[in-house]
Amino acid sequence: xxxxxxxxxxxxxxxxxxxxxxxxxxxxxxxxxxxxxxxxxxxxxxxxxxxxxxxxxxxxxxxxxxxxxxxxxxxxxxxxxxxxxxxxxxxxxxxxxxxxxxxxxxxxxxxxxxxxxxxxxxxxxxxxxxxxxxxxxxxxxxxxxxxxxxxxxxxxxxxxxxxxxxxxxxxxxxxxxxxxxxxxxxxxxxxxxxxxxxxxxxxxxxxxxxxxxxxxxxxxxxxxxxxxxxxxxxxxxxxxxxxxxxxxxxxxxxxxxxxxxxxxxxxxxxxxxxxxxxxxxxxxxxxxxxxxxxxxxxxxxxxxxxxxxxxxxxxxxxxxxxxxxxxxxxxxxxxxxxxxxxxxxxxxxxxxxxxxxxxxxxxxxxxxxxxxxxxxxxxxxxxxxxxxxxxxxxxxxxxxxxxxxxxxxxxxxxxxxxxxxxxxxxxxxxx
Amino acid sequence: xxxxxxxxxxxxxxxxxxxxxxxxxxxxxxxxxxxxxxxxxxxxxxxxxxxxxxxxxxxxxxxxxxxxxxxxxxxxxxxxxxxxxxxxxxxxxxxxxxxxxxxxxxxxxxxxxxxxxxxxxxxxxxxxxxxxxxxxxxxxxxxxxxxxxxxxxxxxxxxxxxxxxxxxxxxxxxxxxxxxxxxxxxxxxxxxxxxxxxxxxxxxxxxxxxxxxxxxxxxxxxxxxxxxxxxxxxxxxxxxxxxxxxxxxxxxxxxxxxxxxxxxxxxxxxxxxxxxxxxxxxxxxxxxxxxxxxxxxxxxxxxxxxxxxxxxxxxxxxxxxxxxxxxxxxxxxxxxxxxxxxxxxxxxxxxxxxxxxxxxxxxxxxxxxxxxxxxxxxxxxxxxxxx
Numbered sequence: 169x170x171x172x173x174x175x176x177x178x179x180x181x182x183x184x185x186x187x188x189x190x191x192x193x194x195x196x197x198x199x200x201x202x203x204x205x206x207x208x209x210x211x212x213x214x215x216x217x218x219x220x221x222x223x224x225x226x227x228x229x230x231x232x233x234x235x236x237x238x239x240x241x242x243x244x245x246x247x248x249x250x251x252x253x254x255x256x257x258x259x260x261x262x263x264x265x266x267x268x269x270x271x272x273x274x275x276x277x278x279x280x281x282x283x284x285x286x287x288x289x290x291x292x293x294x295x296x297x298x299x300x301x302x303x304x305x306x307x308x309x310x311x312x313x314x315x316x317x318x319x320x321x322x323x324x325x326x327x328x329x330x331x332x333x334x335x336x337x338x339x340x341x342x343x344x345x346x347x348x349x350x351x352x353x354x355x356x357x358x359x360x361x362x363x364x365x366x367x368x369x370x371x372x373x374x375x376x377x378x379x380x381x382x383x384x385x386x387x388x389x390x391x392x393x394x395x396x397x398x399x400x401x402x403x404x405x406x407x408x409x410x411x412x413x414x415x416x417x418x419x420x421x422x423x424x425x426x427x428x429x430x431x432x433x434x435x436x437x438x439x440x441x442x443x444x445x446x447x448x449x450x451x452x453x454x455x456x457x458x459x460x461x462x463x464x465x466x467x468x469x470x471x472x473x474x475x476x477x478x479x480x481x482x483x484x485x486x487x488x489x490x491x492x493x494x495x496x497x498x499x500x501x502x503x504x505x506x507x508x509x510x511x512x513x514x515x516x517x518x519x520x521x522x523x524x525x526x527x528x529x530x531x532x533x534x535x536x537x538x539x540x541x542x543x544x545x546x547x548x549x550x551x552x553x554x555x556x557x558x559x560x561x562x563x564x565x566x567x568x569x570x571x572x573x574x575x576x577x578x579x580x581x582x583x584x585x586x587x588x589x590x591x592x593x594x595x596x597x598x599x
Numbered sequence: 600x601x602x603x604x605x606x607x608x609x610x611x612x613x614x615x616x617x618x619x620x621x622x623x624x625x626x627x628x629x630x631x632x633x634x635x636x637x638x639x640x641x642x643x644x645x646x647x648x649x650x651x652x653x654x655x656x657x658x659x660x661x662x663x664x665x666x667x668x669x670x671x672x673x674x675x676x677x678x679x680x681x682x683x684x685x686x687x688x689x690x691x692x693x694x695x696x697x698x699x700x701x702x703x704x705x706x707x708x709x710x711x712x713x714x715x716x717x718x719x720x721x722x723x724x725x726x727x728x729x730x731x732x733x734x735x736x737x738x739x740x741x742x743x744x745x746x747x748x749x750x751x752x753x754x755x756x757x758x759x760x761x762x763x764x765x766x767x768x769x770x771x772x773x774x775x776x777x778x779x780x781x782x783x784x785x786x787x788x789x790x791x792x793x794x795x796x797x798x799x800x801x802x803x804x805x806x807x808x809x810x811x812x813x814x815x816x817x818x819x820x821x822x823x824x825x826x827x828x829x830x831x832x833x834x835x836x837x838x839x840x841x842x843x844x845x846x847x848x849x850x851x852x853x854x855x856x857x858x859x860x861x862x863x864x865x866x867x868x869x870x871x872x873x874x875x876x877x878x879x880x881x882x883x884x885x886x887x888x889x890x891x892x893x894x895x896x897x898x899x900x901x902x903x904x905x906x907x908x909x910x911x912x913x914x915x916x917x918x919x920x921x922x923x924x925x926x927x928x929x930x931x932x933x934x935x936x937x938x939x940x941x942x943x944x945x946x947x948x949x950x951x952x953x954x955x956x957x958x959x960x961x962x963x964x965x966x967x968x969x970x971x972x973x974x975x976x977x978x979x980x981x982x983x984x985x986x
Binding site: 250251252253255256257260287289292293294296297298299300301303304311313315317318320321327328330331334335338339507508509511512531533536537539540541542543544548561 | 940
């Protein structure tokens with residue numbers, strides 16, 4: 169399939185520049201003396217890391233970038249050559265393969281080795297195994313563990329917050345002080361949270377703009393492409409606030425003009441279907457995957473994957489008055505840290521509030537945190553919301569598990585079903 | 600008094616009674632009694648016992664149940680254990696259970712706890728989120744709160760308020776249970792021909808669905824028998840099987856390993872029963888504190904526990920050396936992230952220590968063992984010939 173050069177908005181260009189600067193800074197970390205922290209997107213402690221003037225590296229983002237740049241297949245094979253099973257998470261294998269091949273990052277520059285592995289283990293058990301592996305690949309590296317309790321009872325309890333704050337005080341912050349050589353600056357962290365809150369307000373407004381008809385954004389593909397990523401790496405900074413301001417202005421303009429979402433091939437001219445999607449996207453064939461949707465006029469108006477870095481539309485904001493407590497609440501509130509009934513409730517709310525025509529699951533072989541239980545979630549949503557549900561399967565970064573023809577075929581059948589339902593509903597309304 | 604073959608046959612029946620008839624019969628004898636089902640790996644069963652309950656290990660359906668509904672709940676790339684468990688939850692197998700606990704081991708088991716909530720099984724269904732911080736003031740406090748939540752759940756059902764005396768009594772019974780099990784493994788280390796791996800497996804697994812007092816009697820009887828030499832030593836190698844701590848290998852697989860010329864002198868099949876190493880203090884005013892400290896300080900290594908600072912590979916090699924094992928068989932369930940993600944590093948440590956190893960994967964309902972038997976047989980031959 170011939171892929172044309174992607175059309176980009178101003179915010180996308182701004183994002184590219186900010187990320188390029190970030191990776192440049194990482195490549196020069198040894199020269200600049202900045203310390204590097206490897207950590208994860210869900211439950212990330214970005215503000216805390218930045219308050220120590222350290223640089224965060226997110227191995228999942230490196231892996232997905234490797235997937236998009238068609239490098240993941242070779243990396244995964246290299247990880248399998250040293251004994252990793254075909255069955256396990258391909259983010260982990262891709263990351264290990266990248267490290268075995270010189271740790272060259274997405275921009276082609278070598279990523280520095282970690283000074284600190286910050287295992288903020290939120291919503292994914294495999295994170296724990298991932299960093300145990302990395303710890304052995306970087307012998308002697310400092311490791312800080314932050315165990316985020318699961319919302320097993322559908323709520324965050326005072327005991328859980330207390331447990332997390334104690335870990336931050338007694339485990340994470342002392343390790344950061346040791347690695348960075350700086351004392352923890354409570355007021356600096358607190359100040360950053362004022363920016364976090366501003367970014368979070370803007371992010372929610374941006375994501376909720378999809379309630380408009382037509383939606384000015386795609387809350388899944390664009391959500392992971394240019395709406396969400398800046399949030400993880402830059403939250404707490406002025407740059408993030410500026411970026412989200414810019415993006416919000418762009419979106420308001422789109423709403424005013426009645427424009428649909430931007431795709432790599434321009435705007436969607438007609439919004440035929442509004443969907444809620446559960447599960448991560450496929451990265452190895454990201455654009456072909458997206459194209460199946462925009463070619464059919466299918467717009468994703470809400471998605472769960474864009475909430476792994478925080479479910480801010482449920483009201484949570486970082487709070488400068490209680491920075492450590494709010495870091496704890498933030499970690500525990502991330503989507504994959506919510507129990508299954510909570511996930512069902514959230515997705516049902518999305519279907520209703522965003523007036524979705526259907527609910528679709530992209531079930532990912534690599535990701536049990538998402539995938540285990542999805543078939544029950546699907547049935548629950550179907551019963552609660554009365555919308556057609558669809559189910560496709562792929563993987564994060566292993567191209568062996570992306571079958572374009574199968575996925576296209578399934579999606580086309582699903583879109584036909586949605587079309588048919590619209591016709592019937594229209595006839596019923598007229599009658 | 601039953602004979603040893605009778606006891607072992609009874610254990611084999613109990614191990615795979617997926618209707619948990621014995622546990623249900625026990626419950627029916629008194630209105631205060633409750634049943635709490637738990638998944639692998641570890642649960643401090645003492646707390647359930649002290650509350651007048653029976654903690655019942657739900658180790659999956661194995662190859663003993665046709666999975667029909669369960670497969671409709673799980674994609675093909677998810678391990679087999681939860682589909683068997685959900686099958687049991689949807690038929691009558693788990694009726695009369697009062698609660699369910701899902702110890703933190705992986706995301707599949709974690710999400711299964713939510714599925715039980717959605718399908719509304721038991722009066723409580725909780726994910727048991729073991730602390731991954733091992734400081735008594737941090738992880739210890741959190742763990743104690745978790746246990747208290749379960750005690751409160753049980754009290755709401757049967758009204759039993761657990762006292763230190765009740766808990767001390769339960770601890771002493773489980774101390775005895777662990778001691779007896781370790782004695783059996785000690786005998787197997789020196790005289791593996793006296794009790795087959797399959798019989799050992801049945802003997803331990805049976806203990807997950809009967810009162811500990813009864814299990815202790817069984818273990819004592821078998822131990823008395825094992826003190827005398829019996830059976831005929833074979834020209835077998837001595838292996839440790841590692842990686843089967845959650846989804847259980849089918850009996851045919853265990854048998855195949857032994858028939859191919861390997862004595863299984865240690866394994867992690869029933870790891871939960873051997874989780875705490877040594878006794879827990881049972882003469883104290885604060886037994887809950889002793890249970891917490893035992894977990895923090897004397898847990899067996901496991902893929903479910905964060906191990907930086909005390910790596911699993913090193914601990915496995917120590918066991919292999921201490922038990923004079925000839926080799927290690929890494930035997931993990933397919934799609935088991937915890938076991939499979941540990942494997943490369945553990946193999947590397949074995950290589951460095953000069954301990955031969957092989958690996959294979961299984962499903963709990965695997966039915967073909969020829970390849971495994973050949974692989975294990977070749978492994979045994981190579982050690983016998985070249986080690």
